[in-house]
Amino acid sequence: MAEAFVTLTGEIQAESPAISFINSNKGKPLLVVDDYTFKLNKATTTTKYWICTINGCAAKVHTDSNNRLVKTVGNPNHLREKEKLELTCVRETQQSKIIDIDQLKSMSNGTINPDYLTSKLIEMQELMDHQCNELISARSRIHELINRNKELEERSCLFQRDLSHTYEQINKYQRDLKESQAQKEDQEERISTLEKRYLNIQKETTHLNEFNNRLENELSTKETQLQHVEIYF
Structure with missing residues (x-):
């Protein structure tokens, strides 16, 4: 829908999107805002409150008593209904x-x-x-x-x-x-x-290796001593 800003109450203030009105199959007025349709929920002396025609959609629109857009609340959670609106316009044209x-x-x-x-x-x-x-x-x-x-x-x-x-x-x-x-x-x-x-x-x-070296040294010492003994005798 139109660009909007969040108010202190959490509602969305719309910046004048294109709106129009058509009649439902039962002849009741429907509000069209940017290819989304809304049905009248309630009205006071100064404001009309519109709700989306699709069940489960939380989008809402407020208009004044002269059907001028005041603000939109929430965003639609579904695709636009362009084809449905075209068929409705064709039906109204045919009836006219x-x-x-x-x-x-x-x-x-x-x-x-x-x-x-x-x-x-x-x-x-x-x-x-x-x-x-x-x-x-x-x-x-x-x-x-x-x-x-x-x-x-x-x-x-x-x-x-x-x-x-x-x-x-x-x-x-x-x-x-x-x-x-x-x-x-x-x-x-x-x-x-x-x-x-x-x-x-x-x-x-x-x-x-160390043990082997000690044994070799001891053996060498023993041999030397043995040689000395043999020479002495």
Whole structure:
């Protein structure tokens, strides 16, 4: 609807949107604001309160006693009713063009002027042709919208399938990542164990080398002493 600003009471003050009035199927007045229709809910001496004709819509309009727009409250939660309004206007136009038999009687004896009747019939035929074309155009737009809706639904289903497949791949990658992480931790633990074993082996090797060196030194000392003893004897 029109641009608006929020008042202290939370209501919306409209900036003069286009408004008009039509009649419902029951002949009651309907307010049209930016292709949205509103029905009269209640009226006071200064203000008329209009509510949306669509059930569940909280949009409202206030007009003064002269049917001038005062403000709008809330925003419609549905699409505009352009096609419905066009059909209503066509119906009102058709009703306004119904031939008045009294007007067709141009003579005092009650006979009908053929020329006037012919012109009126031609006018009505042209009007009916125009209305038929408008109805055909409206049906064509409806079919286009239906086909467009089906196309969007098919795309939505395809997108849902692709999204589901993507989620499955993500879950698979997450499982593979967890398995790889577990394998990595296991390998790191094994490497740590091997490093500890290697250090222990190095320590044992060093200890054995030291022990071997001591034995060799002792053996060398014993041999030297034995040689001295042999020389003495």
